[in-house]
Amino acid sequence: MVRKRQEQVLTKRGTATRQRIVETAARLVYEQGARGTSLDDVMERTGTSKSQLYHYFDNKDALLRAVIQWQTKRIIGAQTGAIPALDTFEALKRWGDMIVASVIDNGGRGGCPLGSLASELADYSEKARVLLGESFDLWEAEIARGLDAMKVRGELAPAADPGELATAAMTALQGGKLLAQTQRSERPLRLAMDMALENIARHLKPKRGPRRAR
Amino acid sequence: MVRKRQEQVLTKRGTATRQRIVETAARLVYEQGARGTSLDDVMERTGTSKSQLYHYFDNKDALLRAVIQWQTKRIIGAQTGAIPALDTFEALKRWGDMIVASVIDNGGRGGCPLGSLASELADYSEKARVLLGESFDLWEAEIARGLDAMKVRGELAPAADPGELATAAMTALQGGKLLAQTQRSERPLRLAMDMALENIARHLKPKRGPRRAR
DNA sequence: CTAAAATTGGACTTACAAGTCCAATTTAGA
DNA sequence: TCTAAATTGGACTTGTAAGTCCAATTTTAG
Numbered sequence: 001m002v003r004k005r006q007e008q009v010l011t012k013r014g015t016a017t018r019q020r021i022v023e024t025a026a027r028l029v030y031e032q033g034a035r036g037t038s039l040d041d042v043m044e045r046t047g048t049s050k051s052q053l054y055h056y057f058d059n060k061d062a063l064l065r066a067v068i069q070w071q072t073k074r075i076i077g078a079q080t081g082a083i084p085a086l087d088t089f090e091a092l093k094r095w096g097d098m099i100v101a102s103v104i105d106n107g108g109r110g111g112c113p114l115g116s117l118a119s120e121l122a123d124y125s126e127k128a129r130v131l132l133g134e135s136f137d138l139w140e141a142e143i144a145r146g147l148d149a150m151k152v153r154g155e156l157a158p159a160a161d162p163g164e165l166a167t168a169a170m171t172a173l174q175g176g177k178l179l180a181q182t183q184r185s186e187r188p189l190r191l192a193m194d195m196a197l198e199n200i201a202r203h204l205k206p207k208r209g210p211r212r213a214r
Numbered sequence: 215m216v217r218k219r220q221e222q223v224l225t226k227r228g229t230a231t232r233q234r235i236v237e238t239a240a241r242l243v244y245e246q247g248a249r250g251t252s253l254d255d256v257m258e259r260t261g262t263s264k265s266q267l268y269h270y271f272d273n274k275d276a277l278l279r280a281v282i283q284w285q286t287k288r289i290i291g292a293q294t295g296a297i298p299a300l301d302t303f304e305a306l307k308r309w310g311d312m313i314v315a316s317v318i319d320n321g322g323r324g325g326c327p328l329g330s331l332a333s334e335l336a337d338y339s340e341k342a343r344v345l346l347g348e349s350f351d352l353w354e355a356e357i358a359r360g361l362d363a364m365k366v367r368g369e370l371a372p373a374a375d376p377g378e379l380a381t382a383a384m385t386a387l388q389g390g391k392l393l394a395q396t397q398r399s400e401r402p403l404r405l406a407m408d409m410a411l412e413n414i415a416r417h418l419k420p421k422r423g424p425r426r427a428r
Numbered sequence: 429c430t431a432a433a434a435t436t437g438g439a440c441t442t443a444c445a446a447g448t449c450c451a452a453t454t455t456a457g458a
Numbered sequence: 459t460c461t462a463a464a465t466t467g468g469a470c471t472t473g474t475a476a477g478t479c480c481a482a483t484t485t486t487a488g
Contacts, residue, residue, distance in 0.1 A: 008433085008434075009433085009434080009486095010434085011433095011434065011435080011484095011485065011486075013434090013435075013484090013485080014434065014435065014485095017435080017436090031337070032337075032338075033249070033334065033337075033338070035247070035249040035250065036249065036338065038474075038475055038476085039475075039476065039477085040474085040475070040476095048436085048437095049436060049437050049438060050437085050438070050439095050476095050477080050478090051435085051436060051437065051438075051478095051479090051480095052435075052436060052437085054477075054478085055434085055435065055436080059476080059477075060475095060476070060477090109336075109337050110337060111333060111336070115333070115392060116333055118392055118393075118395070118396040119325060119329070119330050119333035119334065119392055119395075120247065120333065120334060122323075122325070122395050122396045123245070123246075123247075123323045123324060123395070124246075124247070124250065129396060129398075132396050133396050133397040133398075136393060136396065136397065164405050167393070167401070167402050167405050168386075168402075168405040168406055168408070168409040170389070170393065170402070171385075171386055171389030171390040171392075171393055171402050171403070171405065171406035171409070172382075172385055172386055172389055172406070172409065173389065174388070174389035174392050174393065175329075175384070175385030175386055175387065175388035175389025175390070175392070175406070176385040176389070178329060178332055178333055178385075178388050178389070178392070179332075179350060179381070179384065179385055179388065181332070181333075181336050181337070182332040182336045182343060182346050182347050182350065183347040183350065183351075184343075184347075187381070188381050188382075188384070188385050189385070191378050191381050191382040191385065192382055192385035192386070192389070194382070195382040195385075195386070195409060195410070195413045196409070198413060198416070199409045199412060199413065202412070222463090222464075223456095223463085223464080224464085225454095225455065225456070225463095225464065225465080227454090227455080227464090227465075228464065228465065231465080231466090252444075252445055252446085253445070253446065253447090254444080254445070254446095262466085262467095263466060263467050263468060264446095264447080264448090264467085264468070264469095265448095265449090265450095265465085265466060265467065265468075266465075266466060266467085268446095268447075268448085269464085269465065269466080273446080273447075274445095274446070274447090
């Protein structure tokens with residue numbers, strides 16, 4: 001968690017102000033995009049002044065990087081909060097359902113906060129691109145962690161590669177979110193998550209009792 | 215193909231100018247994004263004037279819509295040009311390889327021209343969103359066409375739904391492109407396309423002779 | 429308490445971008 | 459040929475956005 005600007009110590013008040021700026025900026029950026037969100041927007045919604053923004057961040061790009069890091073923690077935190085571990089196929093199915101259900105939230109508008117930023121910033125800010133790449137890695141690692149536990153317990157075939165399965169699932173999630181946002185329909189996201197889950201189910205080892213799900 | 219502005223007849227020269235504007239704008243928008251491309255950029259690169267842009271397009275949004283339609287035709291045309299029909303699993307594999315190889319083109323930079331525009335414009339321009347939704351439908355229809363042929367020939371199980379398989383493949387393609395662009399690696403795209411192809415292979419009916427591929 | 433550091437207000441500069449406007453030139457078609 | 463329509467040049471307006479600057483206020487720590 002590179003913080004930079006630590007030559008300057010933040011007081012309690014300063015920390016609160018900085019946090020308020022980051023969270024508000026995150027919401028605005030999610031709704032309007034990075035380029036579509038002006039610093040004046042952020043100032044107005046946070047009740048801060050220009051000098052405050054530039055006191056806590058070197059420039060707009062630095063603020064956007066803080067937004068990326070905050071969103072990354074928020075998203076992964078929300079996921080582990082709802083489903084502590086993706087280490088059973090049942091948990092994976094609930095995870096998929098949760099992702100699909102998220103389309104309703106904003107009436108179909110808004111894709112994945114990280115995916116949208118990645119698309120907008122990857123070729124615009126090298127620092128942001130690297131950060132977003134790491135964000136996806138972290139998110140995928142959380143998924144791979146559950147798959148790995150399944151593999152250790154012998155529920156997934158030895159040949160299954162948790163890291164690759166997690167990455168494939170992430171591509172499905174991102175592509176599904178994008179199409180759902182574009183077509184204002186949960187259909188593509190549902191099909192994407194079903195595909196990702198089936199891609200994992202391929203490596204499930206049959207167990208005594210109940211049959212392979214789905 | 216809604217053209218609008220047909221109250222005004224275009225001469226041969228006018229058509230050429232308009233086309234030059236659209237193609238150049240498409241390249242700039244692909245490289246810099248829609249918001250990152252100014253009309254002055256387009257003017258400079260096409261050697262046109264402000265009045266020409268506004269002569270052929272109502273406003274910037276209308277130009278962007280023309281870009282979307284042109285890219286849609288270009289992408290689908292390029293695909294059918296390289297692989298006339300995705301009606302064998304071999305053709306599908308070549309298609310997947312072609313998609314993966316496309317990452318090299320711009321040194322990893324640049325995602326899918328349509329996907330990038332969708333992410334940027336879906337919540338910004340309703341007209342553009344609808345158009346992009348239709349673009350994905352057209353592209354998917356081209357994929358579904360091949361799958362349907364396989365189904366008719368009995369190579370795909372009757373339960374297989376070409377439309378759903380095509381949509382799932384499109385989400386994999388888009389998500390894979392996005393992650394590849396973000397991480398400057400073809401790995402996520404390769405895993406995505408493998409997943410999409412496997413998702414189709416699930417419905418392959420075994421045929422005499424060679425075993426199920428992959 | 430008091431000096432140094434952190435925090436804040438807000439005006440100002442500079443750059444750029446979308447869109448308007450009008451006049452000049454070229455082309456098409458009768 | 460001639461005239462109306464299409465095409466083009468380019469200055470201009472208006473709005474916005476990032477970033478700078480300096481002074482005022484508040485807080486922290488010795």
